[in-house]
Amino acid sequence: MKQTAIRTLVFSLLLTAPAFAQNPPQSTSRTGTTLLVDVDHRPAISLDGEWHTIVDQYSTGIYTLHQELRKDGFFMNAPFDPNGNPQDYNFANAPTLHVPGDWNTQRPELLYYEGPIWYEKDFQYIAAPNTRTFLHVGAANYRTVVWVNTKKVCEHEGGFTPFDCDVTAALHDGNNFVVLSVDSTRIADGVPTLQTDWWNYGGLTRDVSLVTVPSQFIDAYDLHLSRTDHSIIEGYVHVEGASAGTPVTVTIPELQAKVESTVDANSRAAINIPAKSLSLWSPENPKLYAVEISSGPDRIEDSIGFRTIETRGTEILLNGQPVFLRGVSIHAEAPYRTGRAYSEKDVETLLGWAKELGCNYVRLAHYPHDERMTRAADRLGLMVWAEIPDYWALQFDNPAVLAKSKQQLAEMIRRDRDKASIILWSVANETPNTEARTKYLTAMVDLAHQLDPTRLVTAALLVRTEKTATGSNKIVDDPLGKALDVIGVNEYIGWYEQHAEGADTTTWEIRYDKPLIMSEWGGDAKAGNHAPSGDTHPALWTEEYQAEIYHHQIAMLNKIPQLRGTSPWILMDFRSARRVNPGLQDNFNRKGLISEQGVKKQAFFVLQKAYKDKTLGKA
Ligand code: GCB
Known part of the structure; x- marks a missing residue:
């Protein structure tokens, strides 16, 4: 051959x-x-x-x-x-x-x-x-x-x-x-x-x-719930090398559904499965169905959840119902041993902590994580923001770089489009607001929509700040927002700007009639570094000060009417070459709610309470 x-x-x-x-x-x-x-x-x-x-x-x-x-x-x-x-x-x-x-x-x-x-x-x-x-x-x-x-x-x-x-x-x-x-x-x-x-x-x-x-094999498929009819699973199966007329069978034994179709001249078979008594996937009911797909000698099995995700004005709708994303950002850093996370145990620990926090959502920053992570999110009922490393200042005027971003986006979507947990594809994080950037990332948003019209597309943007008589006004008007379905915003009031109390006098002006996710906020604390008891102005880097940031942020976030989710930065401390302050950082970003050795900091419990009592975000 x-x-x-x-x-x-x-x-x-x-x-x-x-x-x-x-x-x-x-x-x-x-x-x-x-x-x-x-x-x-x-x-x-x-x-x-x-x-x-x-x-x-x-x-x-x-x-x-x-x-x-x-x-x-x-x-x-x-x-x-x-x-x-x-x-x-x-x-x-x-x-x-x-x-x-x-x-x-x-x-x-x-x-x-x-x-x-x-x-x-x-x-x-x-x-x-x-x-x-x-x-x-x-x-x-x-x-x-x-x-x-x-x-x-x-x-x-x-x-x-x-x-x-x-x-x-x-x-x-x-x-x-x-x-x-x-x-x-x-x-x-x-x-x-x-x-x-x-x-x-x-x-x-x-x-x-x-x-x-x-030699003729199933190399792509997309089976999802119809947005317009929740009793229909629709999509396609692609069989590499198959000539027109080659049969394809999709079976969902639990639904007693068996559908036969044939591929067209592009080796692609349209699939339409009536599924009346379907139990829809959601954080409360992370139901997955065994799905068998076969064509000739090739047969694969998958576990797929069925749900819809869409926006209506400033709402995010899961299965047609408004949802608030109680989340946290996560790096693929291995707990306890450090290094890149890859095992079932790593995934269980990280997502176990997210569940313990009371999350129904995680932002998998800043690149696609191991597939075990998105599989586990499917099983555990965690909605996912999945991202490619279009991070900070890429060469936005270089077409070869755009081709690389497109390739990574396509690879991520190809691998993970069967995961019900993923509701958001993110095309970028904190990029500079320039014309070249906006053109580049708009092309990325278009590609994400084209490759997967069933999900929402987002990006984590930076905001503008204007001083007001009493504090500051944060303006969300980055032109990239036009292309996005959901606006993500990163802000660090209490850490890179102002004191934690600055959040009390900050107002927000979101110039898009779209759902907003505060995709990052937080501050550093070294686990075990405590302010003296009774200290009303704890110093930076203490657990008490980080907790204070969380208290003030939560109060501020609740005043933003179109807020639909948050994923504070970050679940666990992670290694970073930029963080070289000895004794405090030692090559770790310390914004974790948990240290890399698994020690929970005070802010973990502040956020946990807000999520469990539903005092952050709408019920
Ligand atoms: C950000 C970045 C994130 C950093 C974080 C920080 O805005 O998106 O990757 O780690 O800030 O700690 O500065």
């Missing part, structure tokens, strides 16, 4: 250099038609575990001394022969790193490392007739090149979305090996770009597996 690397993921099969700054990839376009979905429900050979690794600070594995591309690079995985030609590497006895997992927290000497690291793993494989096999990478930060048995099979840019390389033609029966170069170098034209307020955890941060599918 001809080797066909996935066209939407492969920038160029000829381009072999992983030191990408010199070799910017061709811009990509995504159709999503040959990518795998629902991978966590498909049978797979896991390649998780120990991988041999080589830290390659100078990209020696790819470049000669004159910076030419090597033909005998590390991707050849040549066996070391002490009597042969001198060879500067030897995967066979190279130290290992665990996959999944960032490299920074696995070896003390890699904590600050940014650059390329090579990964190698041997595995056994026996081909099955009429199938295709993909190497699935859950996420690799930031740029990755993959070789199988010395053949280059794909490249991917973007640290938080999955990719699947077609490795069918590169594999043979018996012993095989895969070599990946993962380069975490921050680049100006990357998404995100050079500055972020989180740790640049590098490596194969999520699961890696081999997934074999029939």
Whole structure:
């Protein structure tokens, strides 16, 4: 079979250099038609575990001394022969790193490392007739090149979305090996770009597996509740490689529903399922249905909840009913051990804390989290704001960067469109208000709507402040607001501006007739750092002062009539290279309600009370 690397993921099969700054990839376009979905429900050979690794600070594995591309690079995985030609590497006895997992927290000497690291793993494989096999990478930060048995099979840019390389033609029966170069170098034209307020955890941060599918396989579907008729599930199934007329069957056993359809000339079958006694998904009733989709020899199973989400004026309507989002922002930082979160245990802990707070919603900042997180949100009944790392000052006038953002948005939507929990796609966080930015992000909003017309699109905006006689007036009029369904706003009254009491004299003017979510607010406290008892003016960085910020913010937020949700910053302290104040920060952003070691700060209980008593937001 001809080797066909996935066209939407492969920038160029000829381009072999992983030191990408010199070799910017061709811009990509995504159709999503040959990518795998629902991978966590498909049978797979896991390649998780120990991988041999080589830290390659100078990209020696790819470049000669004159910076030419090597033909005998590390991707050849040549066996070391002490009597042969001198060879500067030897995967066979190279130290290992665990996959999944960032490299920074696995070896003390890699904590600050940014650059390329090579990964190698041997595995056994026996081909099955009429199938295709993909190497699935859950996420690799930031740029990755993959070789199988010395053949280059794909490249991917973007640290938080999955990719699947077609490795069918590169594999043979018996012993095989895969070599990946993962380069975490921050680049100006990357998404995100050079500055972020989180740790640049590098490596194969999520699961890696081999997934074999029939040569004609289900590669995309969208099954959702009709907004106009709550007794109809509608959508489509796409079968890669299927010619017009190929049958598709969708079954929901619990509803005794079985629908047969056929694909059209675009390999896509329209689906319409009458579902009268449907139990709708909501935080109070996170009902998921087992759904089976089959076409020819391919069959997949999924767990899907059915609900609608829309806006009416300044209301957010879940299943037609107004809803208030009681939330918290969460980074994919692993509790207790630190590092990138990836396991069921990480997810259980983080979302368990969100439930304990009384949340019905979480903002998964600032990039797509592990799929376990959105699956768990589905099961636990947490509505989700899902985001791509269009963060701060991207190169908004660079079309190649826009292509990267679009690719990441498409990958996120492709992976997660089957999750009822996700109600909001966010296209950006705190971007500068410039014409180039507005044009760029409006294109992103349009793409989100086009790829998924069933959900709402948002972004976290910055606000303008005007002084008033008694305090200040916050004006929300960022022109990007025109394109959004829901306006997100970040503000830090009591931390980056004014004292906590400043919230009492702040008024809000929202110049959009749309729902508003206060997507960030809060302040830092070092767990265990307390003000003296009876201190009526606790100092910054104490738990008491952080709690005070929460008290004043809650009172202020309740006065904003069109407020429909909040996700204060943030559930847990997280590692950040920008936070270098010794003794207080030590490379952690301390705005967590909980420390990275699981210690709850006073503000946790302030917010918990407001959420549980429903004294923040409408009941
Ligand atoms: C923000 C950013 C967030 C930062 C936070 C902070 O507005 O969106 O990523 O971590 O402020 O702590 O400054």
